Amino acid sequence: MDKLVIEGGKPLSGSIVIQGAKNAALPILAACMLAEGTLTIEHVPRLRDIEVMLNILRELGCRAEHVGDTVILNTETAHTSHVPESLMGQMRSSIFLMGPLLARFGETQVYQPGGCAIGERKIDLHLEGLKALGAEIEEIGNRIICRADQLQGADIHLAFPSVGATENIMMAAVLAEGRTTISNAAREPEIQDLQKFLNAMGAKIMGAGTDTITIEGVQSLTPCTYQVIPDRIVAGTIMVAAAATRGQVTLLNTNPAHLSSLIHVLRRAGVQIAVDGDIIKVGCPGRPRAVERVVTAPYPAFPTDLQSQVMVLLALADGVSILKETIFEGRLKHVDELTRMGADIRVDMNAAFIRGVPRLYGATVEATDLRAGAALVIAGLAAQGKTIVEQIHHIDRGYDCIETMLGRLGARISRYSPVPKS
Numbered sequence: 001m002d003k004l005v006i007e008g009g010k011p012l013s014g015s016i017v018i019q020g021a022k023n024a025a026l027p028i029l030a031a032c033m034l035a036e037g038t039l040t041i042e043h044v045p046r047l048r049d050i051e052v053m054l055n056i057l058r059e060l061g062c063r064a065e066h067v068g069d070t071v072i073l074n075t076e077t078a079h080t081s082h083v084p085e086s087l088m089g090q091m092r093s094s095i096f097l098m099g100p101l102l103a104r105f106g107e108t109q110v111y112q113p114g115g116c117a118i119g120e121r122k123i124d125l126h127l128e129g130l131k132a133l134g135a136e137i138e139e140i141g142n143r144i145i146c147r148a149d150q151l152q153g154a155d156i157h158l159a160f161p162s163v164g165a166t167e168n169i170m171m172a173a174v175l176a177e178g179r180t181t182i183s184n185a186a187r188e189p190e191i192q193d194l195q196k197f198l199n200a201m202g203a204k205i206m207g208a209g210t211d212t213i214t215i216e217g218v219q220s221l222t223p224c225t226y227q228v229i230p231d232r233i234v235a236g237t238i239m240v241a242a243a244a245t246r247g248q249v250t251l252l253n254t255n256p257a258h259l260s261s262l263i264h265v266l267r268r269a270g271v272q273i274a275v276d277g278d279i280i281k282v283g284c285p286g287r288p289r290a291v292e293r294v295v296t297a298p299y300p301a302f303p304t305d306l307q308s309q310v311m312v313l314l315a316l317a318d319g320v321s322i323l324k325e326t327i328f329e330g331r332l333k334h335v336d337e338l339t340r341m342g343a344d345i346r347v348d349m350n351a352a353f354i355r356g357v358p359r360l361y362g363a364t365v366e367a368t369d370l371r372a373g374a375a376l377v378i379a380g381l382a383a384q385g386k387t388i389v390e391q392i393h394h395i396d397r398g399y400d401c402i403e404t405m406l407g408r409l410g411a412r413i414s415r416y417s418p419v420p421k422s
């Protein structure tokens with residue numbers, strides 16, 4: 001298993017171009033199955049989850065190449081709508097294929113998806129949405145079989161604004177007969193990006209970014225070339241790392257509007273932030289201040305995917321902060337690891353009570369999930385001494401060579417891979 005070794009205590013400095021968004025690229029790649037022909041998707045980051053998605057598409061019969069950060073995908077040769085269980089289990093986002101495969105082939109067989117252990121992560125809202133569009137769904141153990149000769153538009157109200165369910169329903173409804181409305185839809189920027197991509201292929205979707213999305217079904221979609229939005233979570237991770245190390249970093253290729261809740265929290269912590277077009281400058285010359293209360297919630301509120309990273313900054317802040325996680329019930333596992341580095345954090349139910357300490361100390365710690373891993377890397381960069389982060393396959397799901405990216409900003413970080421036995 002690879003490890004990251006970090007010599008902490010060096011402020012990050014310099015500039016960095018932010019990768020394309022994993023959480024936008026994954027549904028977009030799944031949505032490619034709705035059109036027959038060759039599609040070119042640009043700014044697709046080179047990540048483990050993207051590799052898994054491309055392997056699934058190849059298994060379905062597509063030809064897929066990932067050259068630099070461009071994916072060229074031919075979906076014409078796809079010959080099956082059955083996704084193998086072994087591939088479904090490798091990530092949560094495999095579930096995005098359910099809607100598009102059902103819409104294109106009239107049937108699909110998938111399995112319960114895998115992914116990081118951050119909560120129960122049910123898919124009931126995805127299944128209810130597809131049923132409302134007329135799909136017959138049979139669940140046999142882990143296996144899910146969906147059938148519908150012709151999907152029909154429907155009015156669907158989501159009990160919770162689930163990102164994945166909103167996207168799956170949008171993708172299925174695009175080829176349904178008639179109009180679909182999704183109310184209490186998720187409003188994340190990645191949903192707006194999916195709408196833009198589907199519309200570029202000829203879909204008729206309105207409302208992404210608000211809580212009501214309307215989809216007028218069309219008969220077919222045409223392949224296109226499309227560029228994925230910048231990754232707001234990677235950008236946010238770097239911003240927090242810059243602040244926690246008391247550095248000075250310029251981020252290029254960002255969408256600051258997508259980061260407004262983080263910018264607000266960082267400013268309250270005393271971090272200096274300047275925004276100019278798609279450029280964000282972050283500086284933190286002194287010790288950050290505690291922030292009384294940060295609560296994760298659906299967009300545009302503070303994102304769960306930045307909760308663990310911000311916890312590191314607050315662990316180093318002057319005063320007591322409270323950080324509450326409301327999206328995933330198992331997303332505070334990094335607290336134990338941060339405590340081993342000297343942080344003073346107490347968890348009660350879904351809230352972390354953080355008493356800032358002047359410094360953290362290097363230790364051997366384990367990434368328990370993707371963003372928890374990113375948080376431990378930030379902690380290691382800010383800490384005194386050497387930190388070893390284990391189980392970094394989680395981090396590779398979402399960051400394109402995190403050690404190279406941070407190395408460019410002056411971090412002393414390297415990856416150790418075990419030497420294969422001959």
Ligand SMILES: CC(=O)N[C@H]1[C@@H](OP(=O)(O)OP(=O)(O)OC[C@H]2O[C@@H](n3ccc(=O)[nH]c3=O)[C@H](O)[C@@H]2O)O[C@H](CO)[C@@H](O)[C@@H]1O
Binds near residue numbers: 093121125164
């Ligand atoms: C690839 C991708 O885009 N992943 C993001 C997406 O995940 P994902 O799409 O899985 O997140 P959801 O918004 O669906 O999940 C949020 C909450 O709703 C629950 N739920 C969801 C669906 C369902 O059918 N039933 C149900 O109960 C989940 O267990 C969770 O507690 O949004 C999350 C919330 O912003 C982010 O952390 C993930 O990074």
Ligand SMILES: C=C(OP(=O)(O)O)C(=O)O
Binds near residue numbers: 091115116305370
């Ligand atoms: C939880 C995440 O992703 P996924 O939904 O792919 O597990 C994430 O990106 O932080």
